[in-house]
Amino acid sequence: MPPLPQTVPLSWYLLLSAILFGLGVAGFLFRKNIITVFMSIELMLNAVNLSFIAFSYQFRQVDGHIFAFFVMVVAAAEAAVGLGIILTVFKNRATLQIDEISTLKN
């Protein structure tokens, strides 16, 4: 097998993926607007896609690529459902601030 044309080592991709994932987690935890929180989750999923594809390239397989495609499809489905629910929340309360959505409590 010919050597992979690789200029960037695998660990760099994984590091980038971990940083993106961390940024997504931070966004999820500290942002207050539902849309932004939702975007943070998408960022986390894309970080995962990056590491899947980096591994896949390293292994010379398509498995990881296929997994990344499935993640994209699921992310799209989740986004469609999520935006629908966000719309319902907004219709009911006229706000998208997470702190103000707290009717259900102990």
Add this chain to the structure above:
Amino acid sequence: MSLYYTASDHFVLLPAILLALFGCAVLLFDLTALGSPRQRLWLPGLALSGLGFTAVALLRQHMLVAAQGVEISAFRGAMAVDRFALAFNWIFLVAAVLVVLFSYRHLRREGGPDHAGEYLGLVLLAHCGMFFLATSLDLVTLFIGLELMAVCFYVLVGFARDRRSSEAAIKYLLLGAFSSAFLLYGFSLLYGLAGSTRLKDIADAVANQGPGDPVVLLAVVTSAAGALFKVAAVPFHAWAPDAYEGAPTPVTAYLAVGSTAASFAFLARLFVTPLADAREIWDPLLAVIAVATLTIGNLAAVTQSNVKRLLAYSSIGHAGYVLLGLVAGNNTGLNGVAVYLLTYAPMTAGAFLIVAAMRRTARPAAAPLEAVTAAPVAASPRGRSGATVMEAQPELSSPRLEERASADDAVAATAEPAEDVDDFNGLMHRRPGYAIWMLIFLMSLAGIPPTAGFLGKYYIFLSLIEAGRYVLAVIATLYVAVALYYYFRIVRAMFAGEPDPPVGVAENWGTKVALTAAGVLTVGIGLYPEPFLRLVQIAGMR
């Protein structure tokens, strides 16, 4: 090895194909004349027949697996029907049938328009996702199954589209998507370790790396976090009480029974086989999480006034027991997980079913006049209860009967769900049948012997003792006492409480059939467990 779609692939996949087909058919028929309000029986009927065909497909798989004693592998090892998959698929089927039965004409009362086709379609598609969770042996199919189930549940939880329901849905969606991102991150690391998405290859890779490897540790922790979220284990339980309380009650039951069982199937598939060699990492982790789950679930349930929320916390406690079965890790423990989830299905569905049927009534004195006068019109299309008969013969009614009749009319007119513990006050005097069924379900949830719930707890405790985890067994036993206390708050309200204002019950044939089925299963499994135990025996018998 063949790249084509083989007969055994088809045989394994058939239940999922049927569920997806009937799910889409129910969705589409809703648009035709069959979906019109006058033809409401069609859609639940279609959904039930879909579940019936699925049951036949499962039965054929079951007979083949039982006859040959080996698993049927499909899609070059990505899926397999074994005793494990079959046991869980039977549990999902019980849950789905009960939910379809008692969702019949229920949604209209929960407020908002009833989109019966969409609702039933989502119930079937969620069941399809559960099937993949129990049957898959590959990260990709496991992930797709999990998300198919989860996305259906996000919509179902928000189905009523009112303030509470949409809040529950957004919380469940955000936390659910967050947890699946963690799960995926763990999956990507596992793929990176093994170079394959098959659980078998991952098991080999984890065994080669050794449990001390930091990448293995990170992969185990992140995928565990994602999986434990779905079973509402502490500290990932925050979504459960809100989602359970805000969701329409039949959906709550489905979430509590189907989604939890499927997530445990997922957890067991992930931990018992591929991560078995990393056991020294996750064993103490899982033990601590199980005890924390038992503690938080049972202690928080004590102070709840809303019954749905109380049952939500109690179901967190039940998740703790099931996790202990995984911690024990022996054959008894694995069988205990399946037995526990099988017995948990009818009793929890039954308890939520009664909560779903309960209706708050206006005080007779304060009842608005138009509510009473409009009642016959509103009441007549909804099941012929005793109230309608009494309405027709007013000259016969004594004052007490009259009060009951007007209360029932107000039930039909206001249709406000009664979900507080206080709402159960005096249910025994007004609806003894419902009170006695509820007593049986609560006894079973508490684990009192003649009912099914005892059996699950018995297996879990036995497995802990066999594994020599005496401390865990003692802790688990102590929380049974706590659980007794909060379940019997409801019992005391039903039998000793004064009804003020009286509570009503909105019933129809679907509720009655589902209630009877759940009750008979709860008592039947408790009295005659043999066939049911054989049905869900997943380990130690080949």
